Amino acid sequence: METKTAAPDSALQPKAHLTGKVIKTTIAGAIVDIGQKVPGVIHISQLQKGSVNRVEDVVQVGQVIDIWVRHVHEDRIELTMVEPLLLEWREMKPDMLVKGKVERLEVYGAFVDIGAERPGLVHVSEISHDYVKNPSEILKVGDEVEAKILDVDRRKKQIRLSIKAALPKPEEVLAEVTKPEPRKGRAKKSKKQEEIVEQQEPTEPELTAFQIAFQKAEERASKRTKIRKTKADTTREQEEIFNRTLENRLPTG
Numbered sequence: 001m002e003t004k005t006a007a008p009d010s011a012l013q014p015k016a017h018l019t020g021k022v023i024k025t026t027i028a029g030a031i032v033d034i035g036q037k038v039p040g041v042i043h044i045s046q047l048q049k050g051s052v053n054r055v056e057d058v059v060q061v062g063q064v065i066d067i068w069v070r071h072v073h074e075d076r077i078e079l080t081m082v083e084p085l086l087l088e089w090r091e092m093k094p095d096m097l098v099k100g101k102v103e104r105l106e107v108y109g110a111f112v113d114i115g116a117e118r119p120g121l122v123h124v125s126e127i128s129h130d131y132v133k134n135p136s137e138i139l140k141v142g143d144e145v146e147a148k149i150l151d152v153d154r155r156k157k158q159i160r161l162s163i164k165a166a167l168p169k170p171e172e173v174l175a176e177v178t179k180p181e182p183r184k185g186r187a188k189k190s191k192k193q194e195e196i197v198e199q200q201e202p203t204e205p206e207l208t209a210f211q212i213a214f215q216k217a218e219e220r221a222s223k224r225t226k227i228r229k230t231k232a233d234t235t236r237e238q239e240e241i242f243n244r245t246l247e248n249r250l251p252t253g
Contacts, residue, residue: 015084016069025055038076046080086115089154097166102143110135120159129164
């Protein structure tokens, strides 16, 4: 709830908490001086939660009272002595996170006051990610909890909440707990250091296309030379064998 203020009337917002002095009462309500350019007015229906027969039964001229802003108009500021709700029906949306206090426990769930017209119901299955047989195992009246709005049914005046939806999932908690620590020991080389090492390490130069072709030509020429040499050696060996054979032949006749 907003705190008491003496801001200009143009800056006042609904639900702003003020103090003012009753300067006049009428059958329909009361006029209050709240230190603004335009008067503050309280309708008789806004003097208290229950019914009011006479304005003077609740407030008197000269009395200093606590009031809250309802609407700001050019010629007046509508006020109320009934403390407004923290959350109006139109303000509540699914997936909205809210805080509240457990006000009642039942076997099927817990009722949580979140500052709305009606308390929100947290079904027993929405209390924890673990199995819960009875809400009293986890909660007690007066506990302050954070929950997420699942659904709002204004016609039925029902608000469904979930406490577990506002909690991290078990697998997320496990992942955080088991997250590996950075390896100790030799520090990882920086990118600059890696570049220096690469420059220091000898590397074989890359051959150009011409050099590769020339190398292959040399290999083929070397093979042809070897083949010719082998053939020549074979021929000389054959000739030597033939000559020795002729020399050793016995004369005939």
